[in-house]
Amino acid sequence: MKAKIVITPKKAVLDPQGKTVQAALEQMGYEGVIDVHVGKYLEVDLEGDDAEAWKPKIEEACHKLFSNPVIEDYEFTIE
């Protein structure tokens, strides 16, 4: 079983990486790109098959370690 965690910068936090990537996309000729946000992706291999039991633990780890709630949002799935 695997937890898949996506961490993105909060909307209020300026994301210079995203802006730079967006500028590169425009340079490449892609039209219609509204915004780019650069975040992180983590995969955590888990023992057992009880996703519900893991959920609060992964939630806690997201809050305390994987993300910094001051500047980042997170979402995850366990499957």
Place this chain on the structure above:
Amino acid sequence: MHFSVLQFPGSNCDQDCIHVLSDVLGHQANYLWHKEESLGNTDAVVVPGGFSYGDYLRTGSIAQFSPVMNAVKKFASEGGLVMGICNGFQILCETGLLPGALVRNRSLQFRCEQVYLKVPTQDSPYTREIAVEDVIRVPIAHGEGCYFADDETLEKLKANDQILFQYASADGEITDDSNPNGSLLNIAGICNEARNVCGMMPHPERASESILGEEGGLKIFEGMALHFQGAPLVGSKNR
């Protein structure tokens, strides 16, 4: 006075801090490995700069779970002086001892240069020896020093006089041009509400000897020592 300078895997300004505290200022100063669970008989803690745990995940994010940080949190809650410099500031924010966070410089550049700092208040152990009309020149060296906090936190920092250092021009003006990393309100350093915990991105330990060109940084460490010795504030314009 007895200082402890923390060492994490990847700390690299620890020796500079020890040198200034012991060789220049004549205090006792020892290294404290991050696996230690006790601070011993320390009077003040310095969390030095560097790249603790390789800056993996986020700057300072892994270091906050080192055993020594539990002792630092307890020490801080009892009023002990804790100062974080550069990566040390990032660690103190991640630990929750200071509000806000340090994010990637707005320019995306690693900035390594001299900056001028203005001190909005002398009401702290760290700024008590620096007049509010003065500026000090101190180097920075960081890629992630852009101070961010939500509006509510910024208002609180202002209301409580917790902003201790702001990037300024040579004549003390707080301008966008003098802001090297995009920090909100030009914030270079802050303290907690109780005023015993301080974090700053610039490196005062690299500006503490005339032979190195600058010694304005010394005033910060001298202020900590005077505070510890119970010396009254002289010439403070705030309180």
